[in-house]
Amino acid sequence: MLKCYDCLEKSKENEAVGICIVCGKGLCMEHIKQVEFPMKGGYPLPHLNLKKDLPRMMCRECIDSILGEDFCV
Known part of the structure; x- marks a missing residue:
């Protein structure tokens, strides 16, 4: 099994x-x-937003590095 x-x-x-x-x-x-x-x-409608956001799983370190410390999860 994979460990944390x-x-x-x-x-x-x-x-x-x-x-x-x-x-x-x-x-x-x-x-x-x-x-x-x-x-x-x-394509063919790149300007439209999808109706629902897509969930993504990330570690806190990557969230802080990419999105900044002020980003709230």
């Missing part, structure tokens, strides 16, 4: 429930965060 990378750094063992889409770390429920990005349509 952040937990292993703290000498704990928890099973991962998902993977960060940016860095690929396995993460447990305590460390994984769901981020919803607004998505735009594609």
